[in-house]
Amino acid sequence: MAISEPDIHSVVIDGVPVFWAESHDPLRLAIMFRVGFGDEQLSWRGISHLVEHLALSGLAHQTYSYNGFVDDVRTIFHAQGSADQLVEYAQRVTNALANLPLDRITSERKVLESEQQSQPGGSWASHMSLRYGARGYGLVDYPQHGLRWVAGEQVSSWAAERFCKPNVAAWISGQPPNRLHFDLPADGKKVPQFLVESLALPTPCVTEHMANGVGVSMVGPRGPELVVAARIVDRRLKERLRWQQGVAYAPGCMYRPLSNDLAHLLLHSDASEEDADSVVETVLDVIRDLHLDGPTDAELTDERATRRAKVPSAATEMQLDLRCLSELTGRAWKPYDVWQREQDEVTRASAAHGIREAWANAIVLAPLGHKSRAASLNEYPMWSTHRIHGRSHRRRLLVPGGVPSGAMLVSSDQGVMLVNPDGRYISVGFASTAAVLRGSNETRYLIGLDGFGIGVDPREWNRIDELQRLIDAHVPVDRFVPMQAAEGEAPPRDGCEVCGAVPAREVTLKRKTVWRREETLKARFCRDCGRATGRAWQDFTLRRTLLGMMTIPAVIANSIALTQLTLLSAPQRKSGVDHWMPGRSVFLRLGFYVVFIPIAVIVLVALVVWLGVTESTG
Structure with a gap:
């Protein structure tokens, strides 16, 4: 009708x-x-x-x-x-x-x-x-x-x-009652819509996510071309994925205005693990076909007929809603018949042009391990491009779920940067910080306006007080969010610094770096986390024997600490809290053999020489 x-x-x-x-x-x-x-x-x-x-x-x-x-x-x-x-x-x-x-x-x-x-x-x-x-x-x-x-x-x-x-x-949805009133404050002003500004991305690009679904996000000029194109994309996705191939249940395409000038298209489909590659390929094929040839004449005719057969009451309320929104955003209002006529005038060429403009800034989201069908696209950037130059913070302690071994933290009055062991980095500038999530154990998690985030755990880094003062001084106070302690986040004062377990005791571990600098770690550990950390530090020190960097005091200090930790009773910790497993004994690690084999060889040679001398004198 x-x-x-x-x-x-x-x-x-x-x-x-x-x-x-x-x-x-x-x-x-x-x-x-x-x-x-x-x-x-x-x-x-x-x-x-x-x-x-x-x-x-x-x-x-x-x-x-x-x-x-x-x-x-x-x-x-x-x-x-x-x-x-x-x-x-x-x-x-x-x-x-x-x-x-x-x-x-x-x-x-x-x-x-x-x-x-x-x-x-x-x-x-x-x-x-x-x-x-x-x-x-x-x-x-x-x-x-x-x-x-x-x-x-x-x-x-x-x-x-x-x-x-x-x-x-x-x-x-009817003539306003005579007694209708709005007792609102007259102060204030009309709020313009926020700026719709995309990140600097190498579009069209592709990335992966953990969910079993495929999505393509595109942004183009708001107008009848994209509206009509979205309906035809929706129809093609359903025909190919649902009815012809039978590999998806609810594929589709959604059109949504973003501002007075821009609109967003979201192509989406569920996808099982075994059919994910096929779904990715089909979604991209639908875009490519419309990108090159546009819709068919039959599709345009069917779209017009379907659009003009809506339920009258729903259309009336939709028009009222859009009229209100136009009033608030300042967008020129188009009467219903004008808008319908503009959609009727969309051609194959204009619809194809709209898709081409939108595809130029597309983001393809594929299930993990299934982006190969979009290999010709650029990679979505997962690392920052702006470096922070400042002071480096040496690693103090490895904690479960923390940054990987070999990572480095850099800070200055401009921001914070976390450098991965492979040289890639994430940086958050203080001026562009969207929020700082402050944990109950004085952790700071900085989130930049670009979505990149860096967690600063005081257990992991040296000179942490200096870094926390920098963050607190340069980030506006209304960006800080107090976070409720998560399960196991804030260990008790007398508990293990890694997992919060008790009993725990404070010990001192030592080791030599490549530059002959001695590092000292003074921390409170339970038996498991302490032995895991102590054995790693002792192995690190022993491995450097051949470089002439081992010191007897460091080995003795680590041995004493390991003995003290071994004497602790079994740790009691909250269920589900990550902790370190002790791993192999020091005597079964490479560092021990680096020391033992040369000593054994020296002893053996000395014994042979002594026996030879004894035999010759006898």
Whole structure:
């Protein structure tokens, strides 16, 4: 059934633009604010969601249905019911926004944390963070860190600046009731949409992930060409992967506007391990075919017929929603019939051109071990390109899950850089730090706006106090997020520094470096972690005997420490906490043989010489 253009009217109520159109009962109302998680910074992530929950917390049970949600660019409060019920809803929500119940922050935090744990990420979230890092649209892939620390002052300030009359519009699926009012603050200003700026990537590029799914993210000019192309891509993916090959259950393509000028296409498909290569190849083939030839005439005809056979009521509410969003973002509004006509005018050539423009900045996400079918593409950068020059921090202690042996940490007043043993590095500049997650054991995990992160564990590095002072002094205070102690994260003061087990004792280990510098490690260990570390240090020292770097005091000190640790009783630690296994005895390691074999040879030669001398004199 073809649908006619909704007749959208507008009226201003209490300074708020309200759009309405006649539809079917029951009435629906939506109050839309131009603020979403994309407007937040990583350390504040979730503050808009907290405002939304606080505003609705006083309604509790009602005889009409209502709810609210926050997406990337907007916060919406919506309800369905009679005219009187919608009037009451609007009044109570706007009153609450102007006078938030800050005493409920703690309670709503718990509700939001529970809600967050039940909402796993997806392909959209992964692609957004790969493309935009830890800002704007990329924040959808990050936890709501702001829930850990924002208090009444921050919440009130955020609500006053964003949830105000200059930054709101509303729609209702019927003529607005006479008693409809919006008691919102008049202060504040309309908030422009955040800048949509991609990371500097060598697109088109490919990377891998642990999930069993294939995705292709593309960004191109917003317009009818990409809208029509997305529907045809969706149809082709379903035909080939679901119906012809039978290798995927729910392939498809999603079109989503990002700004007034840009839109995003996400091609996605589930894929089993055995069919992953085939799915990757088919998805890329669909893009290539449209890239070269565009859709067929039959596909364009079918797309037009399908599009014009939508359900009228759903189309009306969709148009009202888009009209509100256009009002808030400043995008010129196109009436329904104009937008339909523009899509009707899309040709094979224009659709192909739209796909070509979007493919130029594509990111392909393949299951682990299955990117070979996209081998012609560039590799997605997994390491930084900007170096930090400063002081090097020597390694103090290896901990399970920490950075690999041989890694180096560099710091300066510009930022921090972690250098991998193979020379590749990750750097986070203080000026571009999105958040610092501060653990209960004084760990710092720095996350840059580009999404790269570096963990600084005080157990692992020397001169850690100096580094922590640098971080605290150069990163703005509102970027710090206090993290609750994870299982086994903060060992007890008398426990093992590696795993937190008791009993533990403090010992001193020594070794010589290649440059004849003596390193000393003074740390508290349980029996397992201590013997593992002590044996490694003793072996390190013994191996350097032939270089003339072994010192008797170091060997004696390590032997004493190992004896003390061996005398400890079996460690008691929390279940699931990683720890070091002692491994082979020092007497079964290379270092011992480096010392033992030369000594044995010398003793044997001396014995032979002595026996020869004795025999000759006898």
